Amino acid sequence: MPLPPPTNPRVLKHTRNIQVQFFHRDDELWDIDARFTDIKTHDLFLTSIVIPAKRALHDFWLRLTINAQATIVDAIVVFDEVPFEGFCETIHSRYKQLIGLNILHHFRHELKDRFAGINGCTHMNELAEAVPSVAMQVFVFGEEEARVKAAFQKKGERPFHMDGCHTMNAAGPAVEKFYPTWSIKPEEKE
Numbered sequence: 001m002p003l004p005p006p007t008n009p010r011v012l013k014h015t016r017n018i019q020v021q022f023f024h025r026d027d028e029l030w031d032i033d034a035r036f037t038d039i040k041t042h043d044l045f046l047t048s049i050v051i052p053a054k055r056a057l058h059d060f061w062l063r064l065t066i067n068a069q070a071t072i073v074d075a076i077v078v079f080d081e082v083p084f085e086g087f088c089e090t091i092h093s094r095y096k097q098l099i100g101l102n103i104l105h106h107f108r109h110e111l112k113d114r115f116a117g118i119n120g121c122t123h124m125n126e127l128a129e130a131v132p133s134v135a136m137q138v139f140v141f142g143e144e145e146a147r148v149k150a151a152f153q154k155k156g157e158r159p160f161h162m163d164g165c166h167t168m169n170a171a172g173p174a175v176e177k178f179y180p181t182w183s184i185k186p187e188e189k190e
Contacts, residue, residue, distance in 0.1 A: 015039045018127060020134040025065075029073065032064040032103075032135070036127040037081075046083055056081040058123050062095070062131075070104045070135060077124060091121055098128070103135050104160075136161065158182055 016038050023031040038058040044051040051057050059081035065074040075098040082088035094115070101110050108129055115125050159168075162182055167174045176183040 012041050014041070018130050020130055022134065022138045028068060030066045030068075030138075032062075032066065032131055034062045034064075034127050034131060036060055036062075036123055038123075044083075049083070051083060057083055060089075060124065060127070062124065062127050064098065064103065064128075064131065066103060069102065070139065071102045072098050072100060075099055088121065091124075094120065095124065103132050104139070107132050 016036075018034070018036055020032065020034045023033065025031060036058055037056050039056050040051065040053060042053050044053075044057060059079075061076075061078040061080070063074075063076040064072050066072050075095050077092040077095040079089035079092060097114050098111075101107055111125060111128055114120070159179060159182060162168050162170050162175065162179070166172070169175060170182055170184045
């Protein structure tokens, strides 16, 4: 169901898109292609430059190649449009430091440690932060669930997404209904 119609007239000023696509490769690796764009509907005045309306303020890409255990084996960053040309995009090679991280285990924490502040690009970090939740959809709930899930969770282990959100509360009704083996009584949780 879409959002209800707005109650007041309004004018679009900014659009941000984050797109993440997963590809299974013939060599049994996975490519994750992610794109981040920001577009304003008006001219944007930044100190001594003007970004014209409808031209991307940000338009850049991240490709992570991962193995079956979700460990990054390659990382490529491309900046097509940036607000401060000649400066923003010079950090692209630093993102090779993503190699060796696991996108399903402490990825966001490691990302913040390595790329905080002047050590990274705020918007590239935001794009990279979108990858783990999409990876869950691919590896845990995807078409190759049984084969791929084996790399992340052994049979009989507690599902790793348990207690990860309000619906997957181990003491809640959804877990009781869909994962009865892992359901616990509220008093047991304490």
